[in-house]
Every structure is written in structure tokens, then in C-alpha cells.
Amino acid sequence: MSKLNQLHVLSFFVVGKHEDNGIQELGGLVNLHGSLEIKKLENIDDVKEAKSAKIMDKKHIDELCLEWSSGDDLVSSTQKEKDILDNLQPTNGLKELKIRGYKGTIFPDWLGKCSYQNMTSVSLVSCKNCCMLPSLGQLPSLKSLYIKGLDQLRSIGEEFYKNEGDHHSSHIALFPSLETLVFDSMPCWEEWHVPESETFPQLRNLEITNCPMLKEEMRNQVFFRIVSSLSDVSKVRELHIREHGNLFGPADTMNLDGDSLTIRGRESVRESALKAMMSMNHLSCLQKMDISGCSSHVSFPGNCFPKSLQKLKLCKCSKLEFPQLQQHKYDLVELQIEESCDSLTSLSLDVFPNLKNLQIYKCRNLESVSMSEAPHAALQRLIIWGCEKLVSFAGEGLTAPNLTHLSVTYCKKLEALPRDMKSLLPTLHSLQIYGCLNICRLAEGGLPPNLKSLGVGGYDCDNIKSYPEVGSLPHHSSLTTLTIWCFDNLETLECNELLRLTSLQQLHISFCHKLENMEGEKLPPSLLLLKIEGCCLLGEHCKNKHKLIWPKISHIRTIQVDSKQIV
Numbered sequence: 001m002s003k004l005n006q007l008h009v010l011s012f013f014v015v016g017k018h019e020d021n022g023i024q025e026l027g028g029l030v031n032l033h034g035s036l037e038i039k040k041l042e043n044i045d046d047v048k049e050a051k052s053a054k055i056m057d058k059k060h061i062d063e064l065c066l067e068w069s070s071g072d073d074l075v076s077s078t079q080k081e082k083d084i085l086d087n088l089q090p091t092n093g094l095k096e097l098k099i100r101g102y103k104g105t106i107f108p109d110w111l112g113k114c115s116y117q118n119m120t121s122v123s124l125v126s127c128k129n130c131c132m133l134p135s136l137g138q139l140p141s142l143k144s145l146y147i148k149g150l151d152q153l154r155s156i157g158e159e160f161y162k163n164e165g166d167h168h169s170s171h172i173a174l175f176p177s178l179e180t181l182v183f184d185s186m187p188c189w190e191e192w193h194v195p196e197s198e199t200f201p202q203l204r205n206l207e208i209t210n211c212p213m214l215k216e217e218m219r220n221q222v223f224f225r226i227v228s229s230l231s232d233v234s235k236v237r238e239l240h241i242r243e244h245g246n247l248f249g250p251a252d253t254m255n256l257d258g259d260s261l262t263i264r265g266r267e268s269v270r271e272s273a274l275k276a277m278m279s280m281n282h283l284s285c286l287q288k289m290d291i292s293g294c295s296s297h298v299s300f301p302g303n304c305f306p307k308s309l310q311k312l313k314l315c316k317c318s319k320l321e322f323p324q325l326q327q328h329k330y331d332l333v334e335l336q337i338e339e340s341c342d343s344l345t346s347l348s349l350d351v352f353p354n355l356k357n358l359q360i361y362k363c364r365n366l367e368s369v370s371m372s373e374a375p376h377a378a379l380q381r382l383i384i385w386g387c388e389k390l391v392s393f394a395g396e397g398l399t400a401p402n403l404t405h406l407s408v409t410y411c412k413k414l415e416a417l418p419r420d421m422k423s424l425l426p427t428l429h430s431l432q433i434y435g436c437l438n439i440c441r442l443a444e445g446g447l448p449p450n451l452k453s454l455g456v457g458g459y460d461c462d463n464i465k466s467y468p469e470v471g472s473l474p475h476h477s478s479l480t481t482l483t484i485w486c487f488d489n490l491e492t493l494e495c496n497e498l499l500r501l502t503s504l505q506q507l508h509i510s511f512c513h514k515l516e517n518m519e520g521e522k523l524p525p526s527l528l529l530l531k532i533e534g535c536c537l538l539g540e541h542c543k544n545k546h547k548l549i550w551p552k553i554s555h556i557r558t559i560q561v562d563s564k565q566i567v
């Protein structure tokens with residue numbers, strides 16, 4: 001093979017132990033172009049053989065993979081292993097380098113030489129004896145660095161960023177072009193030190209996986225430092241700080257994709273990243289923020305939201321301080337608070353004049369959602385769930401002419417619904433009132449004129465044994481769907497009252513365990529679907545076509561009991 005001196009392409013070469021197929025056979029192939037993978041380097045017996053391969057002379061190779069087979073990592077001389085790799089030094093024009101299974105304890109100096117101006121990708125995998133990373137921080141074009149399975153590595157320090165002999169100015173950034181940095185399966189790695197000087201300014205992807213010994217304070221410090229030094233952080237439009245759902249164990253990741261920054265990982269990493277973002281005044285362009293699982297005490301900069309913020313979602317951030325907003329108005333369009341902001345007792349809608357979608361879940365100390373008497377023209381969707389201390393709901397007066405969906409669930413201290421919904425909520429299409437123990441009846445003044453869907457229930461009102469009560473539903477209603485859910489003591493369904501709903505098409509009855517009777521003529525003739533679930537008494541009557549029940553429902557096209565259709 002050594003005589004094929006005009007050969008341009010050799011995808012891979014397997015080193016044999018015989019001189020006819022030893023690595024020296026590569027010596028004469030000076031015209032190789034593109035990618036070259038050299039396997040079974042453990043078959044090299046002598047350093048001279050590696051030198052005779054003349055890898056440095058192959059000026060047209062831009063991708064090189066050097067691989068030792070996996071297996072016994074014990075070697076007779078780690079110095080010999082280093083010398084072999086030292087003599088496999090590639091040409092300065094190399095763009096991508098992969099080293100797999102190297103059995104030495106340290107890497108040769110050529111790996112970090114600044115002369116590799118074109119090097120964009122380095123991958124070091126299963127170098128199980130290595131206890132120190134090479135100096136790669138001075139490579140000017142390096143964009144991707146992947147390090148996996150360095151079992152003996154315990155610490156990353158100054159040696160990772162520059163050689164001791166480097167005399168470059170301290171203001172020059174380290175890893176100036178690096179965009180992707182991955183550490184995987186480093187079982188002994190405990191410490192990671194990042195210099196005070198500018199480091200990783202272009203980093204867009206950081207992932208740490210299966211590194212169980214890396215100290216929390218180290219991990220947090222690095223995330224804080226990296227996020228703070230990102231050159232593109234001022235351009236971030238979307239910020240996501242979330243838990244990681246990795247089935248194979250926790251992975252701490254940072255991803256800057258265009259104008260969206262996402263940080264996932266264990267709680268301490270999320271909190272460190274959140275503190276980093278909150279401590280900076282570079283959020284002037286931020287439009288969307290999604291933060292979950294950060295329980296540390298932290299506040300928005302200046303006790304204010306970024307002026308540009310349009311969408312905010314907070315989940316399980318109990319100690320996050322919600323800004324005191326009375327003096328400001330914000331452009332938020334969507335706001336979701338879930339198990340967060342324990343200090344929040346009152347929320348005024350007046351400071352969010354453009355808010356279209358408001359969702360509040362299990363906000364443990366929220367007592368009131370307030371607004372002035374002036375109409376809130378933007379609000380379209382309002383959901384409040386599980387706020388056990390909520391007692392006041394916009395002073396029971398909610399003037400929202402464009403509100404289409406209103407849902408209030410499990411707010412046990414709430415005593416009244418918005419009053420005069422008929423005139424104040426003219427476009428309301430969907431209304432759900434579930435599990436509000438002190439609200440046993442709909443508000444006076446009637447239902448909104450364009451209501452299409454109504455859901456009621458989850459009550460523990462002992463005196464409600466028949467439903468609907470006389471006069472509680474309007475005549476000729478626009479209502480097409482009615483859901484009756486979890487009336488603990490309901491025994492009788494009043495068909496004649498339901499006949500007032502002349503447009504009703506769907507009737508859903510769920511988990512009313514005592515319900516077994518139907519009074520009156522029949523259910524509305526407009527009904528197309530009757531769905532019964534978890535109502536054992538009424539369900540059996542329907543399935544058995546009970547003589548007192550069946551005539552009232554037999555005209556309905558589709559009848560389902562516990563998801564099974566009755567013919």
C-alpha cells in the first residue's frame with residue numbers, strides 16, 4: 001500500500017502487527033485527502049513506526065480519527081503511549097480531530113497548539129487513563145468539544161485553558177469560538193475551575209451528563225459564570241429554565257438557539273442560572289420567560305419585569321418575588337403562575353392592560369384578583385385553580401367585554417362569582433365553576449347571553465339533591481354543552497328545567513354517585529350526546545333501559561355509559 005502515492009481517498013486503515021500491514025505503510029501516501037480513520041493503534045510496538053507514518057506530511061487531510069480498541073487499559077508504559085500519539089501529530093490544516101481509547105495518562109502538547117488555526121471540532125472519548133485535559137482554550141476556531149469517559153479525570157483547572165508557557169494577553173478570550181461543550185460519563189470528576197478572564201463567550205450548548213461526583217458549588221459557579229459572560233445574552237428573546245426529563249439520569253444542559261436560551265438540570269443548576277440572569281441588566285429584549293423548579297429566594301431586577309416581556313410562566317418557584325407593580329404598566333400578553341410566588345397576596349389586572357390569558361394554579365397565599373371599574377378590553381381567558389385563600393374575585397365585578405373563557409376551580413373560600421355576567425361578560429362562551437364549596441348556585445343576574453359551554457359541580461352542598469333548581473337556568477339559552485360533575489348528594493335530574501335549554505346538544509354527567517332519578521317529561525329533544533361516567537346508579541338504569549328512565553333519553557342519538565355506547 002505504501003507505493004500508492006497517488007491515492008486520494010482512504011476512509012480507514014486498520015493497523016496490523018506484521019510489517020506488511022503496519023502503520024508505516026501510510027508513510028508514502030502523501031496525497032490523501034479528506035477524512036482518515038486509523039484503527040487498532042494498540043498494534044504499534046515501536047514509536048518509530050508511528051513516526052514513519054508521516055501523518056504530519058499529509059497536508060490535505062482535514063478530518064482525522066485515531067482509535068485504540070477498547071479492552072484492557074493497563075499498558076506497560078504510559079510514556080510510550082504518549083510518545084506514539086506525539087508522533088501521530090497531524091498537519092496544521094486539520095479541521096476535525098477524534099481520539100478514542102488512548103491509553104496514556106496525559107495528552108501531548110500538540111493538541112492545544114495555536115497553530116491549528118482551522119480546528120473546529122475535537123472529540124476525546126474513552127481515554128480512561130487520562131488524568132488531565134489538554135490545553136484547548138487557545139484554539140481560535142474551535143466550535144465543538146466533546147469529552148466522554150475519561151475515568152481518571154478529577155479536576156479541570158488552568159491547564160484546560162492555556163499552557164503555562166503561553167504569554168498571551170489576559171484580556172484575550174479563552175475558547176473564543178466554542179459553541180458546543182459536552183462532558184459525559186466522567187465518574188471521578190469533582191472540580192471545575194473557570195478563570196476570571198473572559199471564557200466561552202460564544203457558547204450556545206453546554207451539557208453535563210453522568211458526572212455524579214462533580215461538586216454542586218462547582219457546577220453552580222460554572223453555570224453562573226458562563227451565563228453571565230455570554231456575548232449574545234443581550235439578544236435573548238426567550239428564556240426557559242426547567243427541570244430535565246432525562247430517563248437515564250440528570251443532565252445539566254444549556255442551549256442558546258438563536259434568540260432562545262434554555263437551561264435544564266438539577267435544582268441547584270436552575271437556581272444558579274436564574275440568579276445569573278436576574279443579576280444582569282441585559283434582559284432588555286426579553287419577550288418570553290418560562291421558569292420552573294427554582295425554590296431559592298430571588299427577585300426580578302429592580303423589582304420590575306423587563307419592559308419588553310410579553311409571556312411569563314412560573315412553575316414551582318415558591319420564593320420568587322413577584323414585583324410590586326402598582327407604579328408600572330406592562331405589556332404582558334400571557335401570564336401563568338403555578339405553585340409560585342408565595343409572597344403574592346393580591347394581583348391587580350390594571351397593571352397588565354394588554355393581558356389576554358391569565359392562569360393561576362395553587363398560588364397558596366393569593367387572596368384577591370382585583371381590577372378597577374374600567375373595562376379590561378384585552379382579557380380573553382381566565383383560569384384560577386386551587387387558590388385556597390382566594391376570597392375576592394375582582395370585587396365580584398369583572399368587566400371584561402372580550403372574555404371568552406372563565407374557569408374557577410377548588411377555591412374553597414371564594415363566596416361569590418362575578419356579578420351581572422349578563423352585561424359585563426357579553427362574549428363569554430365557556431364557564432366552569434368546580435369545587436368552590438361556598439358557591440352552591442350561579443350568580444344572580446343570569447348567564448352571559450352567548451354562553452356555549454357550562455360546567456358546574458365539585459360541590460359539597462348538602463341541600464342540593466335535585467339539579468337544575470327551578471329557575472336557575474335561562475330560557476332559550478345559547479348553551480350547547482352542559483357538564484354536571486361531582487355533586488355528592490345529588491339524587492334527581494330535573495328534565496323540565498333542562499328543557500329550557502333549547503340549543504343543548506351535549507350533556508355530560510360525571511361522578512354523581514347518588515344520582516338515580518329523572519323527573520319530568522324528558523331530556524331536551526336537541527340533545528345529540530348523553531355521556532355518563534362514574535354514576536353507578538344512573539348508569540345501570542340506562543344500561544338496563546329502566547322503564548322510568550329510558551323513555552326520557554331514548555330519543556338521544558348517542559348514549560355513553562363509562563365510555564361504552566348503549567345501543
